[in-house]
Amino acid sequence: MSNPTRRHFLGTTAAAAAALVSTRLAGRAAAQTLAAPSADPLAIELANEALNVVRGAGATYADARVGRYRRQTIQTRERQVSGVSDEESYGLGVRALVNGCWGFAATSTMTRAGAQKAAQEAVAIARAARAVQRHPVELAPTASVTGTWMTPVKRDPLEVPLEEKIALLIKANEAALRVKSVRFVSSGFQLLREVKTLVTSEGTNVTQTFIRVGPYFSATATAPGDFQTYEHETAPRGQGWEYVESLDIPGNAERWASIAAERLTAKSVEAGQYDLILDPTNLWLTIHESIGHPTELDRAIGQEANYAGTSFVAPPDKTIGKLRYGPEFMNVQADRTQESSLSRVAWDDEGVPADQWLIIEKGVFKDYQTTREQAKWIESLTGVRRSHGCSFAESWNAVQFQRMPNISLLPGERDITLDDIVAATDRGIVIKNRGSWSIDNQRYNFQFSGQVYYEVRNGKIVGMLRDVAYQSNTPVFWNAMDMIGGKSSYWLGGSFNDGKGEPSQVSSVSHGCPPCRFRNVTILNTGRKS
Amino acid sequence: MTRDEARALADRVLALSKAADDTRVNITSEWGGNTRFADASITTSGGVTNVTVTVTVTVGRKRAAASTNVLDEAALKRTVDLAAQLARLSPDDPELMPELGAQKHAAVNAYIEDTANLNPVVRAGAVQRAVQGTGGGQIFSAGFLDVHAVEVAVATSRGLFAYHRTTDADLSMTARTPDGTGSGWASIGSRDWGAIDPAEIGRMAAQKASASRNPQVIDARPYTAVLEPQAVNDLVPLLANALNARNADEGRSAFSKAGGGTRIGEKVCDERVTLYTDPADPDLLGVPFDVEGLPIRRTVWIEKGILRNLAYSRFWAQKQNVQPTGEDIYNGASVFAGAGLKLTGGTKSTDELIAGCEHGVLVTHFFYIRSLEPRTVLFTGLTRDGAFLIEKGKVTRPVKNLRWNESPLLMLNRLEDIGRSEAVAAGRHMPALRIREFNFTSLSDAV
Numbered sequence: 001m002s003n004p005t006r007r008h009f010l011g012t013t014a015a016a017a018a019a020l021v022s023t024r025l026a027g028r029a030a031a032q033t034l035a036a037p038s039a040d041p042l043a044i045e046l047a048n049e050a051l052n053v054v055r056g057a058g059a060t061y062a063d064a065r066v067g068r069y070r071r072q073t074i075q076t077r078e079r080q081v082s083g084v085s086d087e088e089s090y091g092l093g094v095r096a097l098v099n100g101c102w103g104f105a106a107t108s109t110m111t112r113a114g115a116q117k118a119a120q121e122a123v124a125i126a127r128a129a130r131a132v133q134r135h136p137v138e139l140a141p142t143a144s145v146t147g148t149w150m151t152p153v154k155r156d157p158l159e160v161p162l163e164e165k166i167a168l169l170i171k172a173n174e175a176a177l178r179v180k181s182v183r184f185v186s187s188g189f190q191l192l193r194e195v196k197t198l199v200t201s202e203g204t205n206v207t208q209t210f211i212r213v214g215p216y217f218s219a220t221a222t223a224p225g226d227f228q229t230y231e232h233e234t235a236p237r238g239q240g241w242e243y244v245e246s247l248d249i250p251g252n253a254e255r256w257a258s259i260a261a262e263r264l265t266a267k268s269v270e271a272g273q274y275d276l277i278l279d280p281t282n283l284w285l286t287i288h289e290s291i292g293h294p295t296e297l298d299r300a301i302g303q304e305a306n307y308a309g310t311s312f313v314a315p316p317d318k319t320i321g322k323l324r325y326g327p328e329f330m331n332v333q334a335d336r337t338q339e340s341s342l343s344r345v346a347w348d349d350e351g352v353p354a355d356q357w358l359i360i361e362k363g364v365f366k367d368y369q370t371t372r373e374q375a376k377w378i379e380s381l382t383g384v385r386r387s388h389g390c391s392f393a394e395s396w397n398a399v400q401f402q403r404m405p406n407i408s409l410l411p412g413e414r415d416i417t418l419d420d421i422v423a424a425t426d427r428g429i430v431i432k433n434r435g436s437w438s439i440d441n442q443r444y445n446f447q448f449s450g451q452v453y454y455e456v457r458n459g460k461i462v463g464m465l466r467d468v469a470y471q472s473n474t475p476v477f478w479n480a481m482d483m484i485g486g487k488s489s490y491w492l493g494g495s496f497n498d499g500k501g502e503p504s505q506v507s508s509v510s511h512g513c514p515p516c517r518f519r520n521v522t523i524l525n526t527g528r529k530s
Numbered sequence: 531m532t533r534d535e536a537r538a539l540a541d542r543v544l545a546l547s548k549a550a551d552d553t554r555v556n557i558t559s560e561w562g563g564n565t566r567f568a569d570a571s572i573t574t575s576g577g578v579t580n581v582t583v584t585v586t587v588t589v590g591r592k593r594a595a596a597s598t599n600v601l602d603e604a605a606l607k608r609t610v611d612l613a614a615q616l617a618r619l620s621p622d623d624p625e626l627m628p629e630l631g632a633q634k635h636a637a638v639n640a641y642i643e644d645t646a647n648l649n650p651v652v653r654a655g656a657v658q659r660a661v662q663g664t665g666g667g668q669i670f671s672a673g674f675l676d677v678h679a680v681e682v683a684v685a686t687s688r689g690l691f692a693y694h695r696t697t698d699a700d701l702s703m704t705a706r707t708p709d710g711t712g713s714g715w716a717s718i719g720s721r722d723w724g725a726i727d728p729a730e731i732g733r734m735a736a737q738k739a740s741a742s743r744n745p746q747v748i749d750a751r752p753y754t755a756v757l758e759p760q761a762v763n764d765l766v767p768l769l770a771n772a773l774n775a776r777n778a779d780e781g782r783s784a785f786s787k788a789g790g791g792t793r794i795g796e797k798v799c800d801e802r803v804t805l806y807t808d809p810a811d812p813d814l815l816g817v818p819f820d821v822e823g824l825p826i827r828r829t830v831w832i833e834k835g836i837l838r839n840l841a842y843s844r845f846w847a848q849k850q851n852v853q854p855t856g857e858d859i860y861n862g863a864s865v866f867a868g869a870g871l872k873l874t875g876g877t878k879s880t881d882e883l884i885a886g887c888e889h890g891v892l893v894t895h896f897f898y899i900r901s902l903e904p905r906t907v908l909f910t911g912l913t914r915d916g917a918f919l920i921e922k923g924k925v926t927r928p929v930k931n932l933r934w935n936e937s938p939l940l941m942l943n944r945l946e947d948i949g950r951s952e953a954v955a956a957g958r959h960m961p962a963l964r965i966r967e968f969n970f971t972s973l974s975d976a977v
Contacts, residue, residue, distance in 0.1 A: 080624055084594040084616050088609065091580065091599065103650075104576035108599045121577050121650075128650035129565075129572035132658050162619040170621075184780065220782060224789070227782040227905065303568040305672035306704040306715075309897070309914075309976070397578045438898040438933075440912045445933055445974035447910050449902065469902065469910070471933070471972055501574075502566050502674035524971065526902045526935065 034240075036150030039197045039207035040066070046092055046115040047199035053119035054096040055201060059126070061097040061139060063200040064115075065349065066090075067396035072158055075188040076169045078177065082186075084162070091396040094119045098126035100136020104399040140375035140387045142352045144203030149346035151211040152339075153240025157191040160241045165189060171250040172217060176257035181221040181264065185257065187249070190214035190236070190496060196349075196396075204351035212238050212342060212508055214496045217249055219257035223264050228466070230260035230451050233281040233433040236496045236508065238342050259452050266464040268527050269453065275428035276470055276521040277421050280485075282431045282450045283409070284493030284511040290474040291325070291332055292407045292511065294443040295359050296500075297368035297378065307502050309441025312474065313365060320381045323365040326478035331410040332360035334369060336389055341406040342494045342508035343392070349400035352389035359407060371402045394505040401501055408492075408512035415486030418515040424483065428456040429468060429523060434493075436469065447471040449526065467527035477518060485514025531559035531581065531681045533693045539601070540685035543585055546610045547687065550617075552588035552629040553610075556821060557581065557683040561646070565653040568672035570661045572654060587613040588629065591622040625845045627822075629686040635825050638694065640815035645697035645723040646679035653677070656701070656728040663732020664705050669739060671732065673703030677723070684823035692819045698956035699723045704915060705735035706977070707743050712928070713977050714738025715894060715915035717760060719955035721815050735915075738894060742916040745928040747973065754890030755968035756883050756920060759952050762960040764896040764911070765938040766805065766873055772907045772939065773831055775840035779850065784907045784939055785837060793837050799942035801835035804874045813951075813959045814870025820856035826869045829855050835942075868957075875951035875961025883947050883964045885923040891932070891970070892918040892925055907939045912974055931974040941965050 047064035054062040068090045075083040092115055093106040103126025107118040169187045176185040192212040199205045214236035220229040232252075237243050278286065293311070298304055300314040313319050325332075336345050336354035345354050350372050358366050368378060372387040379385055392403035422430065435449030453465040472480075494510035531539075540555045547553040558581070565575040583606065584597035594616030598609040653675050661671050681695040702717035716734035718726055757765070777783040778792040785793045808828035809816030819825055822844065830838045839855060847854035856869075884892060891913075899911035913931045920926070949962035 081620050082623075082625075084620050085584075086594075086596040086612055086616060087584075088596075088598040088600065088605075089582070101572065102574055104574065106576065106578045106580075108580045110600070125575050125577060125650040128654040129575060131654050132567060132570065132572045132661070134569060134571045162616055166619075166621065184782070222781050229782075229904075301569075302670055302672055302706070303573055305568060305670070305706060305713075306674055306702055310706075312975070397580055399574045399576050401574060436900045436902050436910060438900045438910045438912070440931060440933070440974040440976035441897050441914055442974075442976035444976050445912065445931075445972060447933060447935075447972075467903075469935075473975065503562070503564055503676060522972075524935070526908060528908065528935070528969075529906060 032154055033152040034150060034156060036148040037195065037209055038148055042110065043197040044199065044205070046110060046112065047197065049112050049115040050092065050094045050119040051199060051201050053116050054094065054123055057098065057123040059096040059098050059123065059201065061201055063095050063198060063350065065093045065393065065396055066197045068195045069395060070158060070193045072191040073188065074165055074169065075186065076173060077186045078173055078184065079170065081166055089395060092118060093393065093396045093398070094122040095399060096122040096126050097137055098123055099130050101126045101129040101133050102137060103129065106397040137373050138376050139372040140385060142350065142372060142387060145347060145351055145353065146205045147346070148207045150209040151238050151344070153211045155241035156193065156211060157213050157241045157244065158193050168250060172253035175250055175253040176219045178254055179257040179261050181223060181261045182219050182257045183222050184220040187217045198349060198351055200351055206347050206351060208346055210238065211240055212236060213241065213244055215244055215247060215249060217253065217256060219260040221260040221264050226264060228260050228263035230256060230263060231433065232256045233493060235493045236342060237340050237494065238344050239340050262464055263466055266466040269465045269468045269523060269525050271523055271525045273520045274523050275425050276518045277418065277425060277428050277430045277456065277515060278518070279418060279430060279432040279515050280489070280491035280513045281433045281493060283513045283516060285434045285437055286448055287407060287409055287511045287513055288495065288509065289437060289439045290443055290446060290477065291359065292404045294474070295368050296402055296404065297370050297374045298402045300368060301377065304500065308500050312442045312444055316368065316378045316381055319365050320378065321364065321366065324363055324479070325360045325365050325475065326363045326481055328363050329412055329484055330360055330363045330478065330481065331358060332407060333410055334359050334388065334405045334407050336405045338406045338510065340492060341510035343404065343406050343510065348389040348391040349393050350387065350391040352387045352391065355389045357388060369402060369405060374402060392507055394507060398505050403500065403507040404498065404509045406510045411487040411490045411514040412484035415488050417485060417489045421483050421485065421515055421517050422456055422461060423459045425456050425517065426458055429465065430454040430456060430461065431468065431470070444473050446474065467525045469524045469526050471522045471524055477521065480518045480520060481516050482519055483517035485516065489514045536681060536683035536693050537685070537691060539583065540683060540691065543583060543606055543610060544685060544687055546607050547585065547587060547614070550587045550589055550614055550687070553687040554586040554629050554822065555685045556584040559681040561679045562677065563648055563650065563653060564674065564676045565650070565657055566674050567657050570671055572657060575650065577650070583609065585610050585613045587617045588626065589614060589617045591626050592617045592620045593623055593626055594620050627844045629688050630690045630823050631688040632690050633692065633823060633825050635692050636810045636818040638809050638815055638818050640696040640721045642697050642722045645677060645699050645721065648677045648699065648723055660701065660703050660728040660732040663729035664736035668708035669736050670706040670708065671703060671735070673701065675701045682817060684819060686823060690823045692823045694817050694819065696817065697721055699726055700955060701726055701728060701731050703731050703735045705739040707739050709743065711745065711977055712739045712743035713915045714742060720953060721956050738916040741918070742928040745930045748919065748929045750932060750970055750972045752967040752969050754887055754946065755965045756880065756887055756890060756892045757963045757965060758880055758894055759954050759960045759962050760895040761893045762873065762963050763954040763958055764899060765941070766960065767871060768899065768909060768938050769907060773841050775842045775850070776846045778840055782904070784905060785840060792840060794840060796837055797835050798832065798837045799835050799939065800945035802876070802945060802948050803832055803835050803942050804830065805832040806830040807869045807871055809869045811870065811872060813953065814872060814957050816870030816957050817868040824854060824856040826856045870957035872959040873951060873961060876948045878947065878949045880949055880962040883949050883962050884920055884925060886947055887920045887923060887964060890920045891929065892920055902935060907937045908935060909937065910935045931976050932970040933972045933974055934968065934970045936969045941968065
């Protein structure tokens with residue numbers, strides 16, 4: 001629990017904090033964004049063809065998704081390009097609910113015959129499932145919608161000339177190699193454009209175009225018998241090329257590379273208990289793992305038991321409104337409307353409009369992440385009849401299921417910064433960027449590291465450390481949080497490739513937070529040699 | 531997709547790329563059928579068919595790739611043109627190797643018709659048998675049956691053509707006791723569905739779940755650990771990155787020699803350790819070529835504890851004047867992914883390894899493993915679905931799950947005993963191991 005002698009920070013409401021954040025980000029995403037494309041007529045035709053087949057076979061609900069995905073990857077090392085590739089994937093996925101059971105089938109044969117065959121297979125799979133089904137699936141209501149939407153971007157990254165992208169990376173690498181002892185640099189981009197049309201048997205017909213950019217940069221410094229790598233936290237975003245330009249990777253590369261060199265001579269940490277000051281570039285991933293995943297409702301009721309695991313936030317009737325996650329000033333918001341975020345949509349993969357809601361309010365667990373099927377399971381506990389709109393499939397060839405929305409720790413009311421937290425700390429460690437991350441299958445025991453660590457003594461940073469990892473238990477850790485940064489120190493991190501489900505699917509998700517302090521956290525030294 | 535169909539498709543693409551200096555076509559044709567279940571009910575299941583064509587075009591010393599799954603003439607031409615355009619826009623690649631000409635590839639029969647025909651009704655029946663295998667009652671079961679039939683082909687404008695088809699089926703299941711204090715897991719994979727007994731997987735998972743109820747607290751510290759074959763399979767393949775020859779030569783690998791060069795020829799672990807890749811091994815049945823069409827042959831990475839080979843790309847092999855081992859068919863994700871991996875073992879069962887343990891911990895498998903320190907191949911992770919205390923050669927009680935910080939390489943230097951190697955997944959054979967001083971570091975409340 002929080003220390004009574006610390007400064008007091010009042011919790012903010014979700015709506016107020018969200019408004020603050022949105023306003024700040026909205027200022028950057030000014031006008032002149034590209035217009036959302038409308039649906040490809042063939043996509044609509046084939047989706048309707050598939051829906052006709054499944055309706056005729058007795059499906060009580062069905063949806064057909066047509067996706068056209070383009071992913072461009074550019075990789076460089078030192079002064080050369082090590083790979084350029086451009087992938088296109090196009091196809092149709094059909095999901096049918098027959099006798100209360102789901103069936104899904106997908107095809108890349110984009111003809112009427114191909115759509116019919118996939119629809120028939122989806123029905124056959126649903127019928128086969130009937131023999132092994134305890135409870136029929138029921139869906140929460142949602143109004144039918146039609147429309148188009150596109151990630152607001154000024155420049156579609158796939159339309160930026162390749163030479164320009166390569167030149168930016170090589171310039172960055174050249175700058176990094178100016179640092180003495182830095183011998184290796186790698187940098188690159190993953191650039192995505194996804195066009196997705198969803199047509200449902202209930203009348204929904206929406207087409208969305210998603211743009212995402214994922215830059216990366218790392219530098220390795222070597223010394224006899226030693227090497228140290230620094231990866232900068234160039235957060236992927238649901239934004240256009242203008243975001244990449246705003247990072248000024250070439251202008252920062254030398255400074256970033258020098259951190260790798262500095263790590264070679266950093267002091268190895270002395271294991272023990274420290275006050276931990278986590279920069280948002282590190283804390284976003286801790287939020288993802290210790291709040292994002294445990295509050296997925298399918299995990300809580302056991303549907304992920306064989307793969308990603310279950311959750312300590314269970315069962316719902318014993319945790320909703322009851323489980324104390326952290327201090328009073330802790331408010332965690334799920335938000336599929338957040339600007340620049342990776343999981344922003346207008347509608348999810350069931351046609352449910354994007355939602356924003358509190359997962360944790362004033363330190364107490366409030367609600368899970370849900371799809372239409374799941375909303376019914378906890379409606380009596382939350383009073384929420386609608387799905388929170390968390391249905392997502394990684395591609396046309398994968399079935400949609402519950403995936404994480406953007407989940408963020410809202411900033412505190414007082415606008416304090418990382419420097420303020422350092423100044424208030426006697427003996428601590430500041431950790432920046434993601435390093436290694438691992439957490440158990442119910443999300444209790446975790447161990448994370450970063451890319452750069454600073455020792456804090458008597459309110460000042462006194463030097464760099466190495467070989468650091470922090471290990472804790474989720475409820476203990478969040479209840480040890482006693483300082484939280486304000487809105488000006490809020491930063492949005494994220495992951496391009498969050499895995500879940502069988503077969504495993506990836507999704508992209510963002511997490512925002514300010515810097516925070518956690519009291520008396522176990523620090524390990526990872527530098528063992530035998 | 532038959533060999534002839536794959537060749538015809540490759541020829542169509544190569545004909546569209548006549549203007550290029552070199553062209554490579556990679557084709558992956560896949561059917562997948564899966565059935566997922568939880569709480570004794572099928573939750574999501576699906577079937578997917580897809581064919582992806584990747585075209586890699588070389589213009590002078592420039593190279594780029596584009597791929598599509600739209601196979602009409604217009605889309606294939608667009609993809610070839612895009613690859614050529616991306617290549618022309620790229621800077622010269624100083625490491626570019628010419629595409630390969632005709633090669634001899636081993637014929638590996640890894641395609642089992644019964645596996646390729648596992649329809650939704652048969653899969654649902656298998657799930658039912660797995661659930662029934664738990665013995666019914668209040669055991670909560672969740673699992674996944676995943677079946678694939680895949681054809682891969684590589685063709686180049688220099689006359690190379692390679693084709694391979696494979697099937698695999700994997701069934702895994704987690705069983706949890708109704709009080710939430712016990713969890714068990716079992717998993718098996720094979721090219722051949724006939725080798726999989728769903729009821730036995732259900733029985734094993736349920737037995738582990740019951741045995742692991744009410745786990746006890748023990749001190750988190752190094753213990754002798756008996757790792758079941760599935761747990762060994764979670765750790766040993768992590769050596770893949772360290773086995774990259776270039777990283778070793780560049781001084782950034784555990785197999786880099788102090789002062790330069792690699793540790794090939796040095797003893798790097800216990801002499802009972804032999805680790806190899808061999809697509810033609812009947813226990814592995816891997817893909818006999820890599821993404822460039824280079825034949826993948828038997829490669830012994832570690833022989834009787836001595837580092838014999840590292841993974842050499844064609845470029846790095848030429849630079850170092852050695853034979854290339856090839857890269858992975860699935861594009862470098864891991865050198866072992868397509869070609870298979872076997873850690874040879876002895877003759878003992880896991881029970882015999884337990885019987886030889888005075889005091890230790892038995893591990894079913896591991897979870898959430900992440901790299902901590904590449905210099906020592908150090909990773910962190912946790913035990914999952916059953917950890918047990920061993921006292922005087924017997925499993926005496928379940929213990930809480932444990933986090934560990936350990937290196938598969940350093941661990942293989944603390945080998946006490948090795949079991950017989952067995953199938954753990956399609957293309958993977960691993961024995962149980964008994965490891966001294968396995969570095970457990972903290973307890974987990976997770977069940």
